[in-house]
Amino acid sequence: MKMLLLIVSVLLICASAVCANSAVVGLASWYSKKSCRSEGTSGLTASGELLNDAALTAAMWVVPFGTRYRVTNLSTGKSVVVRVNDRGPGRRAVKGLRIIDLSSAAFGAIADPHSGLVRVRIERHVQPGNPATSRSRKTRAKTHAQR
Helix, strand or coil: CHHHHHHHHHHHHHHHHHHCCCCEEEEEEEECHHHHHHHCCCCECCCCCECCCCCCEEECCCCCCCCEEEEEECCCCCEEEEEEEECCCCHHHHHCCEEEEEEHHHHHHHCCHHHCCEEEEEEECCCCCCHHHHCCHHHHHHHHHHC
């Protein structure tokens, strides 16, 4: 029970910081179709998309699908913008302070896949001039209703 409480606490802290556009530091790993098959999963993401190793996508808990984040490798300074389309990392991984799972292409853009885990900073990526990322959901709803 204590372990479950710890995991939920870590998830809530990370989620509130990330949703509030604050940067969060933690560990990132990667996953692929091959690793999903070895774990016995279907190859479908939680959003219903097929897992695409070449896409710049990620798995995170409690943030909306489609949200974009800049993931920066703290050792190299390399960064990549990813779109959340799956849920993860797994519970055991969260306990180890893993905050995001990246597609193999996204991980490869910032680190050598053989490294397995890297220390990263993630922050919400807002595209200037894009109403879907630069305004709040409430503001977008009001604008849409006024049309």
